[in-house]
Amino acid sequence: MKRTSKKNRTILVLEDEQSLLGVIKAKLEKEGIRVLTSRSVEKAFSSDLKKSKSGGITLNSVKTALKHVEDLEQVDAIWLDHNLVGEENGLDFVTKFKRNAGHWSKIPIFVVSNTADPDLVKTYIRLGVNKYYVKAENRLDTIVADIHSSLSHA
Amino acid sequence: MTPVIANILMDKELAHKKEIADSQAALLNVLDDQKRDSEKILKKKAVDEAILASIGDGLVVVDKEGKITYVNQSFEKMLGWSSKEVLGKRIVAVVPREDEKGEVVPFNERILNRVLRGEVVVADLTNPFYYIRKDKTRFPSSSIVNSIVLDGEIIGVVETFRDITKEKEIDKAKTEFVSLASHQLRTPLSTINWYTEMLLTGDVGKLNAEQEKYLNEVYRGNQRMVGLVNALLSVSRMDLGTFIFEPEPTDIPLLVRSVLDEQMPHIIQKGITVFPALGTNIPLIQVDPKLLRMVVQNLLSNAIKYTPEKGKIEISLTLTNQKKCLLFTITDTGYGIPKNQQHKIFQKLFRADNVREKDTEGTGLGLYIAKAIIDNSGGKIWFESPSSNYVEGEENTGTTFYVELPCKLLEKNK
Known part of the structure; x- marks a missing residue:
């Protein structure tokens, strides 16, 4: 089907919960999407680079994630949780990303969080994220399908 | 002069002197009493002043011109001004009041001045304000302001306030x-x-x-x-x-239809027929659409949940009260609400026995939330359930819920 065009797609997933990271990665990979994961914004880059079996790269900080994006990959979309490991949260990531990332700042960001605070949602939208999902109120496959169709129309 | 007359004269003089002495003694007694009374009054005044001074809340009294006539110790402590520094000065000048954002409340809008003018002011507890101290720092405050009335005339205003x-x-x-x-x-x-x-x-x-x-x-x-x-x-x-209530002009029929569409799968699954009469020419109404949606969702999902298969649900939107109010009604042919439990239906976590027996699911919080939303929007929510003697196979009268959105909401948009 459309599998071939999806093969080149890479998504960076920023999520602090290991178990959720696991299922999100599994679902995205089932759809043929390459997944980079990260749990926080903080930790230093080099010491934490690990290659997983499938060729994906697992990181442990958002600072790392930012560097990663800068240095290497063509990331097609970002899946971002609000609460992350370390001092900085998703809002900090978006602010920095939009400010520093140059042409990367066009990369769509999908915020997937369990915080439903309306002020927070508004802030994210104002910063230019594509959509905000409340985890507990959405099926995983719905979010994945949504992100898919945005990528195909990119 | 005969001795007799001399005696009489002397007696009269003695009597006269005695009278004077008695009067003097009486006068001294009166003066004594007065002195004692005065002392009592002074003592009581001192005690009263000590009481006022010791009141934990800040206390300030102003005269008809808004000038400070008295402040207690708590006032001095909280605001950093000594009594001497502020007596005779206009309170609104000495103690500025500002809102959360730091905008100063203008003089004529200060509650003190409004109360002096004879207005009855009810405190808006959702709008916090701050008092500014002598050293220009501020603290959040809650206050009560009342006029002092003597012989039917406002002679001043007294305010008590605390640091919150x-x-x-x-x-x-x-x-x-x-x-x-x-x-x-x-x-x-x-x-x-x-x-x-x-x-x-x-x-x-x-x-x-x-x-x-x-x-x-x-x-x-x-x-x-x-x-x-x-x-x-x-x-x-x-x-x-x-x-947070964020009202905006809302298309209510559209909202109701959208909730209906959302719950259609469940309606179809139960084979329930819905009769929507969502009205025509209903104007936009100033409500918080997210919150109103929660109410409609709850009432509709209840109607579906508590109506057996192949039942009926009627929904209507009408303008009432000379087109000044909006009435939303939803009627089902379901189990109804038992008469002896109707008074509890809006309570937190309450679910009536008949629906619990039927093994339906529910948190018991939906109606509590719905009522809180409607009450806070200035509207009314109520229901009628004539009978809860549900008979299988027969058409039952079920329950009708009514939501009336306040009339003034419509007027704003005319």
Whole structure:
């Protein structure tokens, strides 16, 4: 089907919960999407680079994630949780990303969080994220399908 | 002069002298009493002043021109001004008052001045304000202002106020706790949701029928938890008063239709027929659409849940009261609400016996939340359930819920 065009797609997933990271990665990979994961914004880059079996790269900080994006990959979309490991949260990531990332700042960001605070949602939208999902109120496959169709129309 | 006359004269003089002496003594007594009374009054005045001075709340009294005639020790302590420095000065000049954002309240809008003019002012507790101290720092304050009336005339105003910094901090902590707790509760729920979804869609291998059945039960149980956490979060926010109402001009018929579409799968599954009469020419109404949506969702889902298969639900939107109010009604042919439990129906976590027997699901919080939303929007919500003697196979009168949105909301848009 459309599998071939999806093969080149890479998504960076920023999520602090290991178990959720696991299922999100599994679902995205089932759809043929390459997944980079990260749990926080903080930790230093080099010491934490690990290659997983499938060729994906697992990181442990958002600072790392930012560097990663800068240095290497063509990331097609970002899946971002609000609460992350370390001092900085998703809002900090978006602010920095939009400010520093140059042409990367066009990369769509999908915020997937369990915080439903309306002020927070508004802030994210104002910063230019594509959509905000409340985890507990959405099926995983719905979010994945949504992100898919945005990528195909990119 | 004969001795007799001399004696009489002497007696008269003695009597006269005695009279004077008696009068003097009486006068001295009166003066004594007065002195004692004076002392008592002075003593009482001193005690009264000591009481006023010691009142924990700040106290300030102003005259008809708004000039300070008295301040107590708490005033001095809280604001940093000594009594001597402020007596005779206009209070609104000595103690500026500003809102959260730092905008100073203008003189003629100050409550003190309004009360002096004879206005009755009811404090707006949702609008915190701050008093500015002598050293220009500020603190959040809560105050009560009343006019002093003597012989039917306003002779001044008295205000008591307190520093509510601590209370505000506690409130903030409670709100943050509720937010954090709900997030923490939702995380494991999301984990269960998503892993179960993947199992059910066959992403990790094919399931046999029984496995699928069991997993569906797990999923449903989890969904109920999610609903409960959401409801608890709403209830908490409502109780804390941190629920924010953001009214905007809303197309109510559109909103109702959208909720209907959303719940259509369940309606079809139960074979229920819906008769919507959503009105024509209903103007836009100033309400918070997110919150009103919650109310409509709750009433509709209740009607569906508590009506057996192949039942009927009627929905209508009409303008009433000379087209000044909007009335939303929803009638079902369901189980009804038992008469002896009707008074409890809006209570937190209450579910009537008849629906619990029927083994339907519900948090018991939906109507509590709905009522809180409608009450806070200035509207009314009520119901009629003539009988709850549900008879299988017959058409039952079920329950009708009414929501009236306040008339002034419509007037604003005319």
